[in-house]
């Protein structure tokens with residue numbers, strides 16, 4: 001197995017200073033943290049000048065790659081023009097960003113409010129759903145990750161990610177549509193198994209009138225959990241039959257990442273009532289967006305404000321990001337490169353008995369690591385070793401899963417065929433190191 005990475009002096013000094021000055025929850029990956037200083041496309045450099053191939057993109061966020069010239073240009077121009085206004089004034093940039101979003105969101109979704117993070121986008125969606133329905137309870141999914149505020153950390157359903165000190169009122173959790181670990185597997189009975197649980201949770205743990213069902217279309221932090229194909233159709237029908245709204249969280253899976261479609265929910269022909277987005281929306285600049293049907297947005301008259309929400313610089317970054325995404329047709333690129341990545345991961349699975357499952361859509365893929373395929377016991381230790389081994393290979397990948405036992409891959413949507421092939425080669429070498 002992999003030995004600990006030898007840290008260079010500059011990185012060691014920065015890591016010591018980080019410990020001194022930052023909260024300990026600001027916790028970097030790796031036994032010897034990696035200090036990055038620059039990036040271009042899918043490549044990043046550490047403070048010592050070593051180059052890494054980035055297949056995790058700052059948690060699926062630098063959707064066009066690091067320092068994309070069109071985004072740099074738009075941000076630079078905007079900074080020299082008007083850097084901040086607050087939401088008290090009208091700016092063209094914010095309106096055009098919302099228009100640009102409405103062009104690609106499904107169905108009647110059209111009205112947007114901008115914030116600065118996924119957490120705030122989720123908070124805004126929940127508030128809007130509660131105002132519109134006049135109801136309070138929220139049905140979320142187990143294994144969800146929804147953010148770090150009090151509400152969203154308790155919509156999150158992985159113990160380690162919750163803020164300490166009990167839950168919040170009015171949030172219940174249905175079973176995650178996690179076929180690999182469900183007693184019925186991923187076969188034809190899977191959907192009814194998960195849907196029956198959703199109904200039972202509503203019937204037994206709510207007053208029968210939930211405000212909304214809230215779900216990530218592909219559960220990311222949970223380890224790239226893709227639901228059975230008819231799951232969301234049926235889940236949306238269920239929540240609407242109880243008078244609630246369906247909110248889809250596209251923070252990770254949105255903006256073409258799942259391949260072919262702009263948003264993952266579109267694969268299953270479902271029109272959500274609200275949608276939340278962040279991460280890849282602005283190539284790393286802080287933007288959260290909550291998009292709603294206009295009549296839902298209409299019920300939230302305020303007052304409410306986000307000082308930085310819709311900030312001109314963030315909006316310029318977002319518009320430039322969406323423009324490039326549209327002109328490069330990233331959904332179809334992600335489908336093509338996703339198929340290439342998936343083939344590479346499946347080949348690894350056929351070589352190593354400790355790879356229990358390979359799953360995902362487009363350029364959002366996961367590898368579930370187990371002690372053996374028979375018992376399916378999650379193997380967080382080997383996953384940690386694989387993460388470190390990948391770093392030795394100068395390859396950045398991510399980690400997730402309740403037991404830290406899933407490798408997550410989500411590179412720039414503009415990654416080329418050669419770059420991805422190189423990434424798969426490095427991952428193969430890392431697997432060899434972690435084997436044994």
Ligand SMILES: Cc1ncc(COP(=O)(O)O)c(C=O)c1O
Pocket residue numbers: 059116117118119120122145146147148216220221249250251252278279
């Ligand atoms: C699916 C999902 N929703 C919401 C969030 C919260 O986003 P942020 O970290 O920008 O607050 C995350 C963050 O990882 C996420 O993955």
